[in-house]
Amino acid sequence: MESKGITSSTPINTKFTVLTSSASDRRLYGFAVLSNDNAIQTVKIHLNDGTNIVQVFTLAIPASSGTNGVASAVDVFGNTLGESVFQKMREPNGLAYFNIPAGWSIQMEYNTTLVSETITTHLFGEIY
């Protein structure tokens, strides 16, 4: 599992790592994003093989997602906008997973300046 808090110190429209590369293959089961920003954020998700960066998809993070008791945290992993990647493999219990080969990482970028707000990411799964 890897979690990250993104604040104003992280520049907008700049790719940053939310799942660091590993020497082992990993199986990703979840990717959640919370935001206490009062405004909507548009985020882009990328896969990085260590050399090349491939954009996967783009989605909106509604204001206060997962932080106000009304708006849920955003299920990035299960989002239909990225299902062509994250929802293509299933284990015997029917749950979707996605293999991250050794050496690959996941990156994200957001598009609107954070002031005193924070975007929080959680990625989790299992290691082969």
Place this chain on the structure above:
Amino acid sequence: MATSLTFTSAGFMQGSTFSSATSANTRYDILSTDATYTRRIYGLSVTSTDAGAQTVKFHLHDGSASFQIFTLNIPLNSGNSTTVASVDAFGSVFGASVFQKQRDANGVPYFNIPAGWKIQMEYNTALLAAEGLYVLVFGETYA
């Protein structure tokens, strides 16, 4: 047909980026040849930052010749907008006659790429400086 079970082990993934530095109507490898191992493909996704739609063609290549599989429209800003999903080329009905014919024990479609084979793609409209096509192919290796 094998007479014993062969299981997949390691996952694999290959990403490709097309830009103004690549050429329209030219076949590019999006899954390079593995000379040793057969691979099981579970997904082929395309994202576009192009301001216009693209028409892409997919080909299988046996090491000597290319064989076209299908042609697909990539809407503008696929996977680059909060309202347009990245394109599930693997699950598209246009390529279902090839990619959707085998299923694993969990009911999930896969397609076997024999050792020595690769997958190629071509797009039909030149990309400008700020535009790109991003392709991911992923699955598991019978290793």
